[in-house]
Amino acid sequence: MGLIIDSNNADVFLRLNIGGTHFLIRNETVLNRKTGLLSLIVRWPHEKRIPLADAYLENTKEYYFERSASLFNVIYQFYLTGSIHLPENLCLKDVLNELDYWCIAPDKYLAECCCFGINTDQLDLIKSNPEMDQVNHFKHLRFGEYRLQIWNLIEVPSRSGRFVNHCVENSSDFHVVETEPLPIFERLEFICIVWFIFEYVLKMAVSYDRLKTFFQLLNIIDLLAILPFTIEIALSLFEFNTRNMRDLK
Structure with missing residues (x-):
């Protein structure tokens, strides 16, 4: 039986607005993955979260990111399942850029079912490199x-x-x-x-x-x-x- 919880409770839920689409996810679900920008955001107080977002919507209590909602679905699904799935209707490079933005290493969490339809060049593109890891570390810092x-x-x-x-x-x-x-x-x-x-x-x-x-x-x-x-x-x-x-x- 599910618990009855106020969705506006910031201690329980993280409310996101990605390109006009609303996303709601439990903080506990994000913390279970122990990786990515969202796992950092849920640990931080509200004052430190605001500079990372493009805006904060006071009326809906949402952190707004001006990004593609369809690409973010890959990120959202990762936090729910622990695996990265690659939709056929999305450009692989766009998905990798989105994973890079949210500081998630694609080679570590790519679902096995998505590996069979990928050629060698695409696998090379998915493999992480030290430069990408460094960009992830510095990307959300001041300057x-x-x-x-x-x-x-x-x-x-x-x-x-x-x-x-x-x-x-x-x-x-x-x-x-x-x-x-x-x-x-x-x-x-x-x-x-x-x-x-x-x-x-x-x-x-x-x-x-x-x-x-x-x-x-x-x-x-x-x-x-x-x-x-x-x-x-x-x-x-x-x-x-x-x-x-x-x-x-």
Whole structure:
């Protein structure tokens, strides 16, 4: 026997308006899937939900998204059944774009009954890729598009080379016992360290998950590599003798 519940109860139902079509779904049903943008929305308070929607309809208590209702039916059915079904009357690329918008990975939940009629090219299109996953993370953040561009610019595969350079620089096998310091190299070192510090701070600023980024192994190595230089620069600004800091580096 079904329960008698007020459909306006926000603690029980999530009310959506997709392109003028009304959708009503229980919060519990969404949470059972543990994935996608809707699972995030139902966990958030009303104030945090509003920026994600295109509008909030006060009279009907609905979050309005200016998108295709027929495409959203695929999303709605996924939350009900746990599987993604591909209607024959919809363009596959449009469906994939809709899944991407709602942060649902198509390759993980595609129903078996929909796999038989798909050719190899379409399967390749369905397979997720790292770039799509990153877009999903950044898409609904403030200035997400620009943060993603900066993130991709910073996260090029160059950190391993930087770490090797740091190891070589500090290895005694590559040091000359007696040498005369050249000011130009000291300036160059200073410029490089300032750049690495700026890059590290910028990466933390634009990251979609700062805590996760901070505790990644390579980022910890980066921090340990630049920390002595950061302390030296800070102390030199206050006119402390930083000669002994060379041994620490």
